[in-house]
Amino acid sequence: MSASARVDTIQMDDVSVRFADTDVLRNVCCSLPARTTAVIGENGSGKSTFARLIGGLARADSGTVRVLGLDPARETAALRRRVAVVFSNPDAQIVMPTVAEDVAFSLRSEKLPRAEKTRRTQAALERFGLTALADRPTHDLSGGQKQLLALCGAFVREPDLVIADEPTAFLDARNARLIADRLLKNGSHRVLLVTHDLDLAQRCDQAVLISQGTITAVGAPGGIVKAYQELLVC
Numbered sequence: 001m002s003a004s005a006r007v008d009t010i011q012m013d014d015v016s017v018r019f020a021d022t023d024v025l026r027n028v029c030c031s032l033p034a035r036t037t038a039v040i041g042e043n044g045s046g047k048s049t050f051a052r053l054i055g056g057l058a059r060a061d062s063g064t065v066r067v068l069g070l071d072p073a074r075e076t077a078a079l080r081r082r083v084a085v086v087f088s089n090p091d092a093q094i095v096m097p098t099v100a101e102d103v104a105f106s107l108r109s110e111k112l113p114r115a116e117k118t119r120r121t122q123a124a125l126e127r128f129g130l131t132a133l134a135d136r137p138t139h140d141l142s143g144g145q146k147q148l149l150a151l152c153g154a155f156v157r158e159p160d161l162v163i164a165d166e167p168t169a170f171l172d173a174r175n176a177r178l179i180a181d182r183l184l185k186n187g188s189h190r191v192l193l194v195t196h197d198l199d200l201a202q203r204c205d206q207a208v209l210i211s212q213g214t215i216t217a218v219g220a221p222g223g224i225v226k227a228y229q230e231l232l233v234c
């Protein structure tokens with residue numbers, strides 16, 4: 001693909017987001033072409049707001065945002081079809097009584113034949129190791145299983161971009177690795193991952209450092225994590 005034809009996953013030009021007279025994001029400019037991107041930075045620096053903006057869940061007060069070539073503020077329906085968002089609290093995303101029903105529910109607005117929805121649901125359950133739990137009540141699942149289910153519900157729609165905001169925050173090391181493996185595994189989907197787990201950030205293709213509402217560095221994860229660690233000891 002030629003450089004001119006390339007549609008970067010995320011592009012922002014001079015973007016600011018204000019809450020109650022405070023600029024939570026300030027004059028953010030970026031162009032993020034990599035398949036997987038980690039977003040790191042201190043508590044309250046603006047990472048979730050950045051992710052919400054990209055997922056069409058927050059609005060910019062000024063500037064231009066493009067996600068997969070779409071304007072999230074104006075092309076919301078098209079964005080919803082192509083982008084899935086997963087948060088650290090899976091309870092907020094699980095709505096149906098059983099595991100299989102919950103995954104299938106994610107396909108409710110897809111115009112697909114019933115057989116194709118069943119095929120996709122079964123394939124997603126298999127991919128996330130949830131087949132044996134298909135008929136289990138969702139409220140009986142462990143935290144790690146719920147997080148896998150939330151991710152499964154995102155992936156069953158076959159999104160072009162998955163935005164995951166601290167998806168491993170409450171998980172033990174084994175489940176965190178499982179979720180990370182499923183999320184970052186090679187595939188056609190792109191990933192924007194907000195995380196405080198710097199080892200996980202280093203598994204991405206590129207990283208973004210946000211500090212006090214501004215992107216202060218973008219590049220290979222090793223260098224960005226080092227810059228962040230230096231910032232933390234200052």
Ligand SMILES: Nc1ncnc2c1ncn2[C@@H]1O[C@H](COP(=O)(O)OP(=O)(O)OP(=O)(O)O)[C@@H](O)[C@H]1O
Pocket residue numbers: 019020024041042043044045046047048049050
């Ligand atoms: N809806 C809102 N109304 C008012 N202030 C908000 C709102 N959402 C976020 N903020 C503020 O914006 C700032 C950035 O919040 P954000 O959640 O984006 O940070 P973060 O980097 O994701 O933090 P953390 O690592 O602690 O999750 C914080 O000061 C927060 O209090």
